[in-house]
Amino acid sequence: MSKAEIGLIGLGVMGANLALNIAEKGYPVAVFNRTASRTGTFFENAGDLRENVVPCATLEEFVAQIKPPRPIILMVQAGKAVDEQIEGLRDFLSAGDIIIDAGNANFRDTIRRFDELENSGLTFIGMGVSGGEEGARHGPSIMVGGEKQAYERVESVLKSIAAKFEGEPCCAWLGHGGAGHFVKTIHNGIEYADMQMIAEIYGILRDGFGMGAKDIGGIFAKWNEGRLNSYLVEITAAVLEADDPMSGDPIVDRILDRAGQKGTGRWSAIEAQMMGVPATAIESAVAARSISADRELRLLASKTYGSAPAPTNTKPDASVIQDLELALFAGKIAAYAQGFAVMDQASDEFQWNLPMPTIARIWRAGCIIRSQFLGTLARSFEADPDAENLLLINDFVSMMEEAHPALRRVVAQAALAGLPVPALSAALGYFDAFRQARSTANLIQAQRDYFGAHGFERIDEGGEHHGPWGSGAASA
Numbered sequence: 455m456s457k458a459e460i461g462l463i464g465l466g467v468m469g470a471n472l473a474l475n476i477a478e479k480g481y482p483v484a485v486f487n488r489t490a491s492r493t494g495t496f497f498e499n500a501g502d503l504r505e506n507v508v509p510c511a512t513l514e515e516f517v518a519q520i521k522p523p524r525p526i527i528l529m530v531q532a533g534k535a536v537d538e539q540i541e542g543l544r545d546f547l548s549a550g551d552i553i554i555d556a557g558n559a560n561f562r563d564t565i566r567r568f569d570e571l572e573n574s575g576l577t578f579i580g581m582g583v584s585g586g587e588e589g590a591r592h593g594p595s596i597m598v599g600g601e602k603q604a605y606e607r608v609e610s611v612l613k614s615i616a617a618k619f620e621g622e623p624c625c626a627w628l629g630h631g632g633a634g635h636f637v638k639t640i641h642n643g644i645e646y647a648d649m650q651m652i653a654e655i656y657g658i659l660r661d662g663f664g665m666g667a668k669d670i671g672g673i674f675a676k677w678n679e680g681r682l683n684s685y686l687v688e689i690t691a692a693v694l695e696a697d698d699p700m701s702g703d704p705i706v707d708r709i710l711d712r713a714g715q716k717g718t719g720r721w722s723a724i725e726a727q728m729m730g731v732p733a734t735a736i737e738s739a740v741a742a743r744s745i746s747a748d749r750e751l752r753l754l755a756s757k758t759y760g761s762a763p764a765p766t767n768t769k770p771d772a773s774v775i776q777d778l779e780l781a782l783f784a785g786k787i788a789a790y791a792q793g794f795a796v797m798d799q800a801s802d803e804f805q806w807n808l809p810m811p812t813i814a815r816i817w818r819a820g821c822i823i824r825s826q827f828l829g830t831l832a833r834s835f836e837a838d839p840d841a842e843n844l845l846l847i848n849d850f851v852s853m854m855e856e857a858h859p860a861l862r863r864v865v866a867q868a869a870l871a872g873l874p875v876p877a878l879s880a881a882l883g884y885f886d887a888f889r890q891a892r893s894t895a896n897l898i899q900a901q902r903d904y905f906g907a908h909g910f911e912r913i914d915e916g917g918e919h920h921g922p923w924g925s926g927a928a929s930a
């Protein structure tokens with residue numbers, strides 16, 4: 455007899471913890487993993503929760519153990535593995551069963567999978583999950599895309615496993631098709647920008663002032679009590695204060711300076727570019743990881759050009775610390791403005807009607823970018839759901855007015871000292887360009903017309919015009 459209410463495939467970091475979370479909430483869960491030994495180990499370690507876990511060695515057994523109509527969560531590596539897993543399952547499933555891809559899928563793959571499963575009788579859901587290992591175990595933020603009726607069939611289990619913010623589950627249906635995976639992708643793009651800007655401030659304190667990891671950790675810990683209160687700042691403090699058991703040094707000093715990336719940050723930047731929405735802080739964060747990855751080339755370049763000047767080895771005074779805090783805050787506002795602008799455009803292009811206040815609300819707990827800031831963001835979007843850009847919402851105007859002069863000073867000083875701050879300077883450049891009433895694009899238009907006869911608009915007359923370029927110019 456079928457025992458499980460739900461199934462989960464993929465018992466890696468996320469899947470194993472999500473399965474325990476589901477079991478803990480009282481839902482019997484059937485589990486399967488490609489490598490069977492992992493299923494055995496998982497079950498052995500499930501402790502008291504074993505009574506709600508049904509370990510399965512084959513897909514046939516797995517499907518048979520779930521009560522129809524069967525909701526099945528896939529938590530496997532994104533990409534080919536998802537297609538292979540769906541293909542492997544299809545022979546055993548029946549009409550009405552629901553396949554939920556909970557990995558970090560590219561939303562374009564999700565849209566393709568919806569198309570491929572159309573008329574199959576099966577229901578598909580593309581679901582973004584954020585919160586890492588801890589979130590999966592005790593409450594992630596869950597971003598769902600697909601048919602609303604399909605979501606309603608699994609809503610109670612999803613809401614029960616989701617993080618709660620003041621009692622409200624951080625789980626919502628966000629739109630049809632790839633909406634959930636798109637929002638998760640932009641979440642990660644913002645995560646990249648947040649992390650990179652934090653790393654840049656760390657770099658200023660380490661390489662500009664010569665501060666040690668623990669002292670820098672103390673500064674982040676203090677900031678975590680104020681406007682920068684967030685999971686990423688909190689873990690930054692914890693990471694900087696942790697010792698390496700092998701050497702006794704701060705562990706961060708022993709970690710190779712080469713950042714990995716699995717794709718979501720890059721997809722955010724690509725999609726932003728495809729839609730013509732500036733997401734420069736996110737793009738810079740992705741590029742910074744790529745530059746970091748080629749360490750040999752950096753070492754060669756540092757020999758060729760010399761590194762930045764030696765640290766001053768002076769303790770930064772209170773006004774510098776405050777500037778750094780405000781600069782990070784201003785950068786954060788710009789990065790979120792960009793991320794939400796990308797979602798706004800995608801919402802129109804894919805007709806998702808993305809609910810921005812809901813997105814901000816379900817990011818307040820459980821996910822990696824959770825922060826006090828998102829509470830303000832959620833309240834602001836609720837008051838002004840149609841705001842064209844975060845930077846034009848009253849609360850953010852006041853915050854940015856207070857913070858951007860510090861961002862300017864920090865970027866300027868870092869540039870003079872030769873310290874790289876690509877994401878912070880991209881955020882500043884975006885802000886300055888965004889608020890520039892007369893941009894310099896008049897010159898771009900003139901150049902385009904000169905070499906390509908592309909035409910331009912005039913400020914004093916309608917219609918398309920060409921310039922008086924004379925011989926050598928395309929329009930001459």
Ligand SMILES: NC(=O)C1=CN([C@@H]2O[C@H](COP(=O)(O)OP(=O)(O)OC[C@H]3O[C@@H](n4cnc5c(N)ncnc54)[C@H](OP(=O)(O)O)[C@@H]3O)[C@@H](O)[C@H]2O)C=CC1
Binds near residue numbers: 466467530539584716
């Ligand atoms: N780690 C994180 O913080 C987060 C990860 N995610 C996403 O969740 C998904 C899972 O990530 P995570 O748990 O970290 O990854 P892990 O590497 O820990 O686990 C990967 C899982 O995928 C399975 N798998 C890999 N290839 C195949 C295949 N071809 N067919 C079937 N199963 C396969 C593995 O099975 P086997 O044991 O046989 O190798 C394993 O169960 C990814 O999409 C990831 O991007 C989302 C949010 C946060």
Ligand SMILES: O=C(CO)[C@H](O)[C@H](O)COP(=O)(O)O
Binds near residue numbers: 558585586714
């Ligand atoms: O989705 C996540 C967090 O929200 C995953 O941890 C993801 O792997 C992070 O991206 P990357 O590996 O590219 O840093």
